[in-house]
Amino acid sequence: MFTIQVEKTIQLIKQIFYLMGIWQRDEESNYRKMGKKLFYSFLGTFYPIFFTANAFLCDNLVEAVFSVQISITATIGYVKILYVLFEKHEILAFLRDPIVVHSIENREEYEETVKKIKKFMNFVRLYCLAIFATAPVLIVIALPIFSSDRGLPLFISFSWNHSEIIYWFAYLFVSLSCFLYVIMNLMTILIWYIMLNYSIEYELLGNKLRKLGVIKKTVSKTTKKQKQFKLTQRSGFAEDLIVFVKAHRNLTETIKRFRSFFSTLFLVQITTSGIIICTSVYSLAFSSNQNIVQIEFYVVVVLYAIFDIFLIMYLANDITVASDRLSYCLFKSNWIEQTQLCKKYVVIMCEVLKQPQQLVVLMYPMNLETFMTIVNGAYSMFNLLKSL
Secondary structure, eight states: OEEOOOOHHHHHHHHHHHHTTSSOOTTSOHHHHHHHHHHHHHHHHHHHHHHHHHHHHOSOHHHHHHHHHHHHHHHHHHHHHHHHHHOHHHHHHHHHSTTTSOEESOHHHHHHHHHHHHHHHHHHHHHHHHHHHHHHHHHHTTSTTTOSSOOBTTTBOOTTOOOHHHHHHHHHHHHHHHHHHHHHTHHHHHHHHHHHHHHHHHHHHHHHHHTTTOOOOOOOSSHHHHHHHHHHHHHHHHHHHHHHHHHHHHHHHHHHHHHHHTHHHHHHHHHHHHHHHHHHHHHHHHOOOOOHHHHHHHHHHHHHHHHHHHHHHHHHHHHHHHHHTHHHHHHTSSOTTSOHHHHHHHHHHHHHHTSOOOOEETTEEOSHHHHHHHHHHHHHHHHHHHHO
């Protein structure tokens, strides 16, 4: 039996949350826990409020549109902050679930699963590296010793302010909030990791289905032994099918709890991602600034706006596709040689498996088709905004 434990990068994210006090340990007092939660909650509210105000007060239209985009993105980030701060035990329960920590009997399946997880985590590490390298640059490059326009991080001009004290106060809070949102955004990786393992678990169940009733036959010396072998084989098929039904039901219920738990976050992402993509493309297309760093930053923002919703939809679609293959996997098993009762069980199970697992939030199915709808809506909004 091979066991795949939670990946090291995920363990590191958990350690970061504990070291920063975002997640509190059980031995801490309740007053200290609540104090830390209130501190991070208050610090997180500054970001969307500030950029909403800047959108109305700044003179540059491109900056105003960009500020609207950042304020909406920060609102999504604040929802993630609330999840991380107040739903620690539920998030850890999903990560420690036996479905995420796979137990695999076949070595080839184990190596293939490890390879798939490593491939995904290599992308995650590049994603983390890009975020943690970009945030300090955006903060440092806005310092007065490097810039003469006395702007703020993320290339905010802050032209409507004339007070030196307010400028440094705003610079400090924007910088701290920027780091906070970068750290809290690591929860997105936890969600990706959990969803990836759900699709992997469906694939492992499919492999088990294919092997139902398939046993290496040995040469029997007598007809009696052959009949005993067939009886054992049929009995084993029924028992394995019962085990599969229980595992499938457990996985289905777990994914339903996962969807219900993160439904608020998914709904906010789906309803606002089109606006974020639209404003990101607008800021990149109509920015008149010749600063190469700022143009590169706008490109990064566009890519982030697209990939933040794309990966959620892609992984949810992968879960649907993997669960949809189970009926075909059951059909490929050695069900034809089983008893009539076993065949009836197989027919019933095939009917159940014809309805694949689909993550639906409110009325929005989470799949690649919904992602394309969001992109098309963003394109339509971009044309409307350009005409205005």
